[in-house]
Amino acid sequence: MPEFIWRAAQPDGRLVEGRSEASANGVVLRQLRERGLTPIRIDEAETGVSSGTVALPGSQRRARAAKGPVNQADILALTSELSIMLRAGLALDNALRVLIDMSHKPSVRAMLEKLLEDVKGGAPFSRALGGYRDLFGDFYINMVRSGEISGQMSQVLQRLVEHMERLRALRESVVSATIYPAILLGVAVLSLVAMLGFVVPQFEQLFNDMGDALPLPTRVVMVIGHAFRQYGWVMAVVFAVLGWLALRWLRSPSGRVWWQAIALRLPLMGPLLHKYDLTLFSRSLGTLLGNGVPMLTAMHIATETVGNARLRQPLAKMIPVVKDGGRLVSAMSATGIFEPLAINLIRVGEETGRIGPMMIELANILNREVETGIKRALTFLEPVLILVLGVMIAAIIVSILVGILSINDLAR
8 A cells, every 4th residue: 555755733833754554645634634634735655746736836946046035926825825825724823824834934933923913913814914005005904804804814815816826827928928029139139249350351452442433332331330349348338338228218107108108109019018917906805805895995906906007097097086976987988098998887787786806807807808919910020020130131131241242343
């Protein structure tokens, strides 16, 4: 009969380990729960390979990233683990003790110890999280507060995990979509540097004696190549400084607002950014409403999740309309930033009393449209970048060939 190595938490939060013989890991799982233990991990003793059924999600990721400040990946991991332990019947303070014992990252351990100290002092968990508002955010804290009021903390934490996973998947799809165009752009820049810095100067001595007899395209390319060779480092430093200043200004409040306004007007990227921010708003509002957060509070928090100030302003104007007794669908229509499909979905939600689920459905629709739009944009952008790169390199080569042909004509 196979032997399993297990790790579990006692009701007081202490971790215990042991070995058990059983026909399957499910049998060990049942035995541990009958003994009042909360299973954390079950491995086969002979292979040391995890069975994967009770290992807490994210614990291995946190073990690998054992340095640096607390990040969103850490928040997602500990939320998932805390949800599992609470669902298994472990008390909140004991679950926090288990997380502290399992933590391999000093910054995460320090944060959990402070949370445990506040909870043991009688503070609600949501108030304890308020000390780390920059990490968790109002959305997370209000969701936890709703779980405390309703007595469904483990279910709320599970919904938080699902919400954070969807947002992370959406962000990763956007980032992944930009990798290939960025590589193409880098190749284009390196190719031009190689042509102007190394190839063109090889023909400089050949064309020097011709002077003004050289064709204009050849002269232009030779001047650019000569300047690049003589002042390349100076130009690189100047461009680097200008780029640093530009990034610094774009990170300022005025620069951020200016760029966000420009980005929304771009042919391909603008509509995608618009739908991406509305996806964040819709999913956040739907999740909050689904967990019993009041409408006005949920709208305020969901509006703050939108990064683009040009979209956040009309969304914020919806709050006074609803506060004065107006319908949500009327407030959405007045903003002018929602498509008819979104307005019709929320109208149905208001009529049936299911605004939260309709907001989640709207977020799913917008999410699919963003992913489809990214694929279409890449389908268009990739050949454009390749074509531009080919035209620029071909222009340099043709200019040199025209100069060589001019030398042959003069020789005759």
